[in-house]
Amino acid sequence: MAEAAYTKIVAELRRRIEAGELRPGERIPSARAITREWGVAIATATKAHAVLRDEGLTVARPGVGTVVAGPAPRRDTDLSLDRIVTAALAVADEHGMAELSMRRIAATLNVATMSLYRHVAGREELEVAMIDAALGELRVPPRYSGRWRADLEQCGRAMWALFQRHPWLGETMSLTRPQLSLNAMRLGEWIMGTLTPTGLGASDRMMVQVLLFSFARGIADAIQPETEAMRDTGMTGDEWMETQEPAFHRLIEGRASPTYEELFLRTPDFEFDLDVLFEFGLARFLDGIEVWIGRS
The missing domain is CATH 1.10.10.60 (Homeodomain-like)
Incomplete structure (x- = not known):
């Protein structure tokens, strides 16, 4: 009974706010006024106030009371x-x-x-819709070039660009229990279709597709933390590495680390960022697939 009563009160006060009968900054009926108007207990009136606050419709202002928050919500x-x-x-x-x-x-x-x-319906359904919308940004070419390596490379770069625009995408998409998304299937078909000239079976093409996705996603997992680190420190990755040079010298002092010394102390043109890492890894991935196809 109490449940139905407070729900009815919330619905009516929400209606008044959305209709403009109660405008931003105006007080809504107090708990005692609600008990008089609806004939309910004070606990029911208090619960109605709490729901309206949780919905962001009202705020409590000291010395004033509970008022309508911000502009009236859209219908x-x-x-x-x-x-x-x-x-x-x-x-x-x-x-x-x-x-x-x-x-x-x-x-x-x-x-x-x-x-x-x-x-x-809820968070899970929303995430699937977000995944589908993000993957829908991919522009799949109307036809393949017939050169599987070039086409597969294009797929890899398109995924990498997508993960850069949406850093949350990779971690949200499940590898073992994939969400049902039409655009995810479209992406999979695009990638697997590039391998048609190789004569590989569907299961092998599927494995290549999953591994390429996993590789791109693995590198992309570092995008969000790096963005947050830049925001928190005010330094780029290269600038941060420079601050670590004294500590690096102390770490290797008295220890044989010839490769690291060559890399960081005598190779001034060495670059290490996510784009460079992705390009290097993509090329090696394709090299390996090419050797494997040649042996099949």
């Missing part, structure tokens, strides 16, 4: 799954998946949190 009819996914992508791209929440998405869209659930 639910303004919402769509596409708008929710677009907002979620923006949050995840900038802050990472750890900072993504329904409340944050709702605040971005200026809507009530609970209104999102009319379009998406």
Whole structure:
């Protein structure tokens, strides 16, 4: 009974806010006023206030009371799954998946949190929709060149670019229990199709596709931490490495480390960043596949 009562109160006050009957900054009925208007217990009125705060519709202001927060939320009819996914992508791209929440998405869209659930069942369904939307950015060529290595290389670079735009994507996509996404299947078909001229069977082509994805994702896992490190320290990776040089000298002092000494002390043109690492690894991956195909 109490559950139905507080839900009814929340719905009515939400309606008044969305209709503009209660405007930003205006006080909403106090708990005691709610008990009088709806004939409920004070605990029920307090619970209704808590739900409205959780939805981001109201805030408590000392000395004033509970007031409507910010601009009045949009009506639910303004919402769509596409708008929710677009907002979620923006949050995840900038802050990472750890900072993504329904409340944050709702605040971005200026809507009530609970209104999102009319379009998406929950976090898991939202993540699948985000994955599908991100992978949908890939522009698959209408035809292959017929040179499997060049085509597969193009696939690898396209994935790397996608992971750079969406650093959360790799860690969100499951390797062992893949989410059902039409655009993920489209990507897989594109990659496996490049190997058609080789005569490899479907299972072998699938293994190449999974390994290429895993390689690109593995390098991409470092993008978000590096971005956060740059933000926290104010230094690029190269600048940070320079600050470690005295400690490096102390570490190798009295120890035979000829390769490291050659690399870091006598090779001024040595570059180590994620793009260089990706290009080196992609070339070696393709070299290995080429040797394997030649032996098959």
